[in-house]
Amino acid sequence: MLIEGTKVAFLSLVGFAALLVVMVQRSRAGKFWGIRRLPALDALGQAVGRAAESSTPIVFSAGAAKLTSGVDAPQILAGMAVLRHLCRLAGELKVKVLTTARFAEFIAMLEATMKSGYLEGGNPEVFNAETDVSYLGAEGVAFHIGTMGLIARTKPAATVFVGAFACEAVMLAEASASVGALQISGTARIVSMPFLISTADYYLIGEEVYAASAYVSKDPAQAATLGVTDIGKLVTVALIVIGLIASAAGSKALTQILSR
Amino acid sequence: MGSFKYRIPQIICSVVAVVVVLSGFLKVPALKAAGTNLTNWVTVVTPFAMIVGAVSVLKTKVTSVAKHRDREGWLLDAWQAVLTVGVISLGMIGGTTHPLYVWVFDKIVMVLESAVLGLIALLLLSSAWRVLKAKNWESCLFIAGLFVSLLSQVPLGEMVWGGFPKISAFVQNVVSMATMRALGISIALGLITTGLRTILGHEKGYLPQE
Numbered sequence: 001m002l003i004e005g006t007k008v009a010f011l012s013l014v015g016f017a018a019l020l021v022v023m024v025q026r027s028r029a030g031k032f033w034g035i036r037r038l039p040a041l042d043a044l045g046q047a048v049g050r051a052a053e054s055s056t057p058i059v060f061s062a063g064a065a066k067l068t069s070g071v072d073a074p075q076i077l078a079g080m081a082v083l084r085h086l087c088r089l090a091g092e093l094k095v096k097v098l099t100t101a102r103f104a105e106f107i108a109m110l111e112a113t114m115k116s117g118y119l120e121g122g123n124p125e126v127f128n129a130e131t132d133v134s135y136l137g138a139e140g141v142a143f144h145i146g147t148m149g150l151i152a153r154t155k156p157a158a159t160v161f162v163g164a165f166a167c168e169a170v171m172l173a174e175a176s177a178s179v180g181a182l183q184i185s186g187t188a189r190i191v192s193m194p195f196l197i198s199t200a201d202y203y204l205i206g207e208e209v210y211a212a213s214a215y216v217s218k219d220p221a222q223a224a225t226l227g228v229t230d231i232g233k234l235v236t237v238a239l240i241v242i243g244l245i246a247s248a249a250g251s252k253a254l255t256q257i258l259s260r
Numbered sequence: 261m262g263s264f265k266y267r268i269p270q271i272i273c274s275v276v277a278v279v280v281v282l283s284g285f286l287k288v289p290a291l292k293a294a295g296t297n298l299t300n301w302v303t304v305v306t307p308f309a310m311i312v313g314a315v316s317v318l319k320t321k322v323t324s325v326a327k328h329r330d331r332e333g334w335l336l337d338a339w340q341a342v343l344t345v346g347v348i349s350l351g352m353i354g355g356t357t358h359p360l361y362v363w364v365f366d367k368i369v370m371v372l373e374s375a376v377l378g379l380i381a382l383l384l385l386s387s388a389w390r391v392l393k394a395k396n397w398e399s400c401l402f403i404a405g406l407f408v409s410l411l412s413q414v415p416l417g418e419m420v421w422g423g424f425p426k427i428s429a430f431v432q433n434v435v436s437m438a439t440m441r442a443l444g445i446s447i448a449l450g451l452i453t454t455g456l457r458t459i460l461g462h463e464k465g466y467l468p469q470e
Contacts, residue, residue, distance in 0.1 A: 006284070020456050077458065174383040205443070228453050
């Protein structure tokens with residue numbers, strides 16, 4: 001029934017899914033899973049306050065990756081959750097959030113996310129889909145330069161870069177630093193992390209990006225799903241220790257089991 | 261109706277994700293075919309989304325030229341509108357092998373792309389200039405490690421001391437690799453959880469307001 005070599009992966013996936021359902025049920029019964037503080041997400045309020053004081057906008061970008069990429073899509077979705085929360089906060093203080101899209105299919109998603117955010121903030125009239133969401137063309141370089149140009153022209157009080165970034169990490173980070181904007185960044189792409197972290201005032205590293213949605217929504221059920229990640233890490237560490245001992249003893253049993 | 265508008269994208273997302281995920285594990289030909297078709301539909305939808313994007317750009321730029329000529333930069337908006345219409349028309353009428361279309365691509369687009377990508381090297385230098393400041397012991401350690409790694413890349417480093425390449429290899433293959441793998445494991449677990457959260461409907465950040 002199962003394709004060769006996928007048994008353990010399939011069982012692990014089913015196990016994770018079952019654990020996720022159990023964790024959500026526990027949270028609904030009042031047993032909450034705590035999340036430690038994430039200064040980068042707490043700083044969104046500071047960014048909005050800074051923009052309100054200086055009457056300048058905030059520029060947001062989720063990167064230049066495709067939504068159809070399996071590895072990048074969760075990061076982009078996490079970016080959308082952060083964008084919605086940012087727009088909620090910005091809506092309360094009537095601050096403009098500007099964003100750019102590399103792929104046309106992003107336009108509708110960005111507009112819907114920002115509109116929802118501003119609606120929740122109580123000032124939907126602040127959002128103007130025609131001017132606040134810019135489509136810069138599918139060519140990567142056009143997107144990079146266009147976003148840099150937007151930052152240079154508007155001189156935002158803060159820039160928020162949460163999503164999947166590649167070479168544009170350096171370009172956007174430097175553009176933001178050159179105008180003196182407060183920079184909040186986050187990506188789970190290991191190769192881009194150093195460039196964003198080196199210039200960011202606040203940053204999300206790796207899995208903190210995936211926790212962003214649960215953190216900003218303050219939904220106990222979403223927070224409970226992070227427990228699955230934590231338990232998964234414990235299981236991974238246990239497997240690494242068992243594997244080390246087995247390997248030192250000359251046994252390949254664990255490798256054979258895991259490759260089934 | 262409001263709830264329906266919220267639930268439909270969630271249901272579509274969950275059903276499509278389950279079919280595509282299961283098609284990667286189960287030996288069911290119909291499931292495999294369904295998963296492949298759904299993945300191919302994305303390729304079909306993308307060109308239509310590009311049309312929407314082009315229309316959106318034209319609409320914004322034409323509005324800017326027609327109504328906001330007092331604003332700075334409206335000439336650039338006009339130029340962008342002319343280029344968008346011009347190049348799209350050239351491609352549709354003459355085809356992508358038309359000499360003028362190929363010239364625009366080879367002599368303008370590719371050259372500009374190369375120039376912008378070359379800018380990355382300068383931006384890296386600028387970033388390094390800002391970051392490499394010995395403010396505390398961690399940054400001193402970072403600068404020392406960087407210094408050793410740079411010296412190990414050039415013959416001069418090995419001439420000064422033969423230990424530089426060994427230290428650099430240790431830092432890259434052991435310390436750096438261990439950190440990257442630890443990050444990779446936590447990222448992979450986060451990825452799986454986010455995917456499952458989206459499939460089971462607990463990820464709501466991308467959905468419209470309920």
